[in-house]
Amino acid sequence: LLTLLFLDYLGTFAFAVSGALKAVRRRMDLFGMIVLAVVTAIGGGTIRDVMVGQRPFWLTDANYILLALLAVAAVFLLYRLISSGETALLWFDAVGLGAFTVIGASRAMDHGVGLVGTVALACLSGVGGGMIRDVLAGDVPVVLRKEVYASASILGAILFWLLKRWGVMPEVSVPVATGVVTAVRLVSLHYGFGLPRLEARKGNHE
Amino acid sequence: LLTLLFLDYLGTFAFAVSGALKAVRRRMDLFGMIVLAVVTAIGGGTIRDVMVGQRPFWLTDANYILLALLAVAAVFLLYRLISSGETALLWFDAVGLGAFTVIGASRAMDHGVGLVGTVALACLSGVGGGMIRDVLAGDVPVVLRKEVYASASILGAILFWLLKRWGVMPEVSVPVATGVVTAVRLVSLHYGFGLPRLEARKGNHE
Amino acid sequence: LLTLLFLDYLGTFAFAVSGALKAVRRRMDLFGMIVLAVVTAIGGGTIRDVMVGQRPFWLTDANYILLALLAVAAVFLLYRLISSGETALLWFDAVGLGAFTVIGASRAMDHGVGLVGTVALACLSGVGGGMIRDVLAGDVPVVLRKEVYASASILGAILFWLLKRWGVMPEVSVPVATGVVTAVRLVSLHYGFGLPRLEARKGNHE
Numbered sequence: 001l002l003t004l005l006f007l008d009y010l011g012t013f014a015f016a017v018s019g020a021l022k023a024v025r026r027r028m029d030l031f032g033m034i035v036l037a038v039v040t041a042i043g044g045g046t047i048r049d050v051m052v053g054q055r056p057f058w059l060t061d062a063n064y065i066l067l068a069l070l071a072v073a074a075v076f077l078l079y080r081l082i083s084s085g086e087t088a089l090l091w092f093d094a095v096g097l098g099a100f101t102v103i104g105a106s107r108a109m110d111h112g113v114g115l116v117g118t119v120a121l122a123c124l125s126g127v128g129g130g131m132i133r134d135v136l137a138g139d140v141p142v143v144l145r146k147e148v149y150a151s152a153s154i155l156g157a158i159l160f161w162l163l164k165r166w167g168v169m170p171e172v173s174v175p176v177a178t179g180v181v182t183a184v185r186l187v188s189l190h191y192g193f194g195l196p197r198l199e200a201r202k203g204n205h206e
Numbered sequence: 207l208l209t210l211l212f213l214d215y216l217g218t219f220a221f222a223v224s225g226a227l228k229a230v231r232r233r234m235d236l237f238g239m240i241v242l243a244v245v246t247a248i249g250g251g252t253i254r255d256v257m258v259g260q261r262p263f264w265l266t267d268a269n270y271i272l273l274a275l276l277a278v279a280a281v282f283l284l285y286r287l288i289s290s291g292e293t294a295l296l297w298f299d300a301v302g303l304g305a306f307t308v309i310g311a312s313r314a315m316d317h318g319v320g321l322v323g324t325v326a327l328a329c330l331s332g333v334g335g336g337m338i339r340d341v342l343a344g345d346v347p348v349v350l351r352k353e354v355y356a357s358a359s360i361l362g363a364i365l366f367w368l369l370k371r372w373g374v375m376p377e378v379s380v381p382v383a384t385g386v387v388t389a390v391r392l393v394s395l396h397y398g399f400g401l402p403r404l405e406a407r408k409g410n411h412e
Numbered sequence: 413l414l415t416l417l418f419l420d421y422l423g424t425f426a427f428a429v430s431g432a433l434k435a436v437r438r439r440m441d442l443f444g445m446i447v448l449a450v451v452t453a454i455g456g457g458t459i460r461d462v463m464v465g466q467r468p469f470w471l472t473d474a475n476y477i478l479l480a481l482l483a484v485a486a487v488f489l490l491y492r493l494i495s496s497g498e499t500a501l502l503w504f505d506a507v508g509l510g511a512f513t514v515i516g517a518s519r520a521m522d523h524g525v526g527l528v529g530t531v532a533l534a535c536l537s538g539v540g541g542g543m544i545r546d547v548l549a550g551d552v553p554v555v556l557r558k559e560v561y562a563s564a565s566i567l568g569a570i571l572f573w574l575l576k577r578w579g580v581m582p583e584v585s586v587p588v589a590t591g592v593v594t595a596v597r598l599v600s601l602h603y604g605f606g607l608p609r610l611e612a613r614k615g616n617h618e
Contacts, residue, residue: 050256051252051256051261051262051265052261052265053259053261108265111265113265113266114268115268116264116268116271116272117264117265117266117268117271120244120264120271121265127241131342135341135342139344140232140342140343140344141342143237143238143241144229144232144234144238144241144242144342144343145234145235145238148237149237150237150240150241151237
C-alpha cells in the first residue's frame with residue numbers, strides 16, 4: 001500500500017526528529033541523539049512486530065533506520081533555523097501517531113485479533129516509541145500526562161476496526177483513520193483539552 | 207485449570223488497581239490511569255509469553271484488558287471510599303504476585319525449561335508488570351527497594367518446581383505455591399523484614 | 413566457538429558486576445543486587461534473541477544466570493577489597509560491550525540481516541543490558557551521555573560485518589572485532605574523548 005508506506009516513513013522521520021530534539025534538550029551528544037532518535041522511531045513498531053510474532057520491520061527494511069539517521073542529520077544541521085519549529089514538530093508527531101496507530105491496527109487484524117486486542121496493539125504501536133524516548137531521557141512519558149494522546153490513538157483504532165468490518169477499502173480507511181487521529185490530537189493541543197483527574201489525598205503519596 | 211484462571215483474573219485486577227492508584231498519585235488524568243493500569247496488569251505476562259515464543263495472552267483473550275478497564279472504573283468511582291484501602295491493595299498485589307509467579311513457572315516448565323530458567327521466568331512474570339509501572343511513573347521499582355518481594359516470588363517458583371517434579375497434582379501445587387508467595391510477602395510486610403545491604407562508600411556515588 | 417563462548421561468559425560476569433555495584437550505590441539490598449545484576453547481564457542478549465525470533469539463551473543454558481549470581485556473591489563478599497576496582501570494572505564492562513556486540517552481529521548475519529540491521533541489532537545487544545540497568549536505577553543511560561560507548565559498538569559491528577563479508581574466519585574476526593570495540597572504548601575513556609553536542613537554546617527545555 002503506497003499511502004501506508006508513505007505515512008510510515010513520514011511517521012518514522014517525525015518520531016526520529018522528536019527523539020533527536022529531546023536528546024539536544026537533555027544535553028546529549030551526537031551519538032545520544034542517534035540512539036534516542038532511532039529507538040523513538042522504531043520502538044513502537046518493534047513492540048507491535050514482536051507481539052504478533054514477526055521479525056521487526058527494521059531487520060528487513062534498512063530504510064527506516066537510515067531515515068532516522070537522516071532526521072538526526074537534519075536536526076544537527078538545521079537546529080538553529082527551526083526556532084519556530086515546535087509547531088511543525090507537533091504536526092509531524094501527530095501524523096506519526098496516526099500512521100503508526102493505523103499500521104498497528106491493520107497488522108493486528110491481519111493476524112485475526114479481536115477489537116480489544118486490536119485497539120491495545122494499535123495504541124501500543126502509536127505511543128510505544130515516545131514512551132521509550134521519554135523513559136530513557138528520564139521523563140514521565142507524555143502519554144501519561146494530562147493530554148489527549150493515547151485517547152486519539154484509541155479512537156482512531158476503533159474507527160479503523162469499524163471501517164474494515166464494514167468493508168471499506170484500505171485506500172479510504174487508512175487515510176481517514178490516520179487523519180482522525182492526527183486531527184483529534186492537533187485540535188486538543190490547540191484548545192488544551194484534557195480529561196478529568198482525581199485529586200490525590202494528602203498523605204497518600206508514596 | 208479453573209483455580210489458576212481465577213487467580214490470574216484476580217491478579218490482573220489487583221495489578222490494574224495498583225497501576226491506577228499510582229497514576230492518581232502522580233496526578234495523571236483518566237487516560238494516564240488507563241494506560242498505567244493496563245501495562246501494569248499485562249506487562250509481566252506479556253514478557254513471559256514473548257520469552258517462550260507465544261502470542262501475548264491479551265491478544266487472544268480480551269477479558270484481561272476489559273478487567274483492567276473495570277479496575278480503573280472502580281478506582282475512579284470509589285477512590286474516596288477506599289481511604290483505608292491501602293491494606294486491601296497490598297493483599298491484592300500479593301495475591302497477584304503469587305498467581306503470576308506460579309503461572310510463569312508453569313508455562314516455563316510446559317516448555318521444558320530447567321530450574322534456573324523457570325525461576326527467572328516466573329520471577330519476571332511476577333514482578334515485570336510492577337517494574338514497568340514504577341519506571342513509567344518515574345520511580346525506582348519497588349522490587350529493587352528494601353523489601354521481600356522478588357525473594358517471595360523466587361521462593362514460590364522453586365517450591366512449585368519441586369512440587370511438580372515430585373508429581374503433585376496442579377490442583378494442589380498451584381494454590382499451595384501461590385499461597386506461599388502471598389503469605390511470605392504479607393508476613394514480611396507486616397514485620398518489616400528486609401535483607402542485608404552493603405553500605406556504599408562515600409565518594410563512590412556516580 | 414570456544415573463544416566466543418568464553419567472551420560471552422566474561423561479558424555476562426562483567427555486566428552482572430556492574431549491575432550489582434550500581435545496586436549498592438543506590439542503597440538496594442541483596443535481592444535488589446541480584447535482580448539488577450541479572451537483568452543487566454541478560455538484558456542485551458534477551459533483546460537480541462527476541463528480535464531474531466529465538467528463545468532467550470538463558471532459558472536453555474542456566475550458566476548465564478548462575479554466573480550473574482556468582483558475580484553478586486563476589487561483589488557482596490569482596491566489596492571492601494575492590495576500592496580501586498573501578499578501573500577493573502570499566503575494563504570488564506568494555507570487554508562485555510565488545511563480546512555482546514560481536515555476538516549480536518554474528519547472530520544477525522546468521523539470520524540473513526543486512527548491514528544496517530546487523531549494526532543496529534549488534535549495538536542493541538551490546539548496550540541493551542546497561543540501558544535497562546540505568547533506567548531501573550533511575551538514571552539516564554550511560555550510553556546516552558557524553559561518552560564513546562554506542563559508537564565503539566557501532567564501529568565494531570561494521571568491522572565484523574566487513575571481515576565476515578571478506579571471508580575472514582571467525583577464529584580471527586571475533587577476537588579482532590571484540591578487541592577493537594574494547595580498545596576504542598578504553599582509549600576514549602582514558603583520553604576523555606567525546607562527540608560534538610548542540611547547545612540547547614534557553615527556554616527550550618520542557
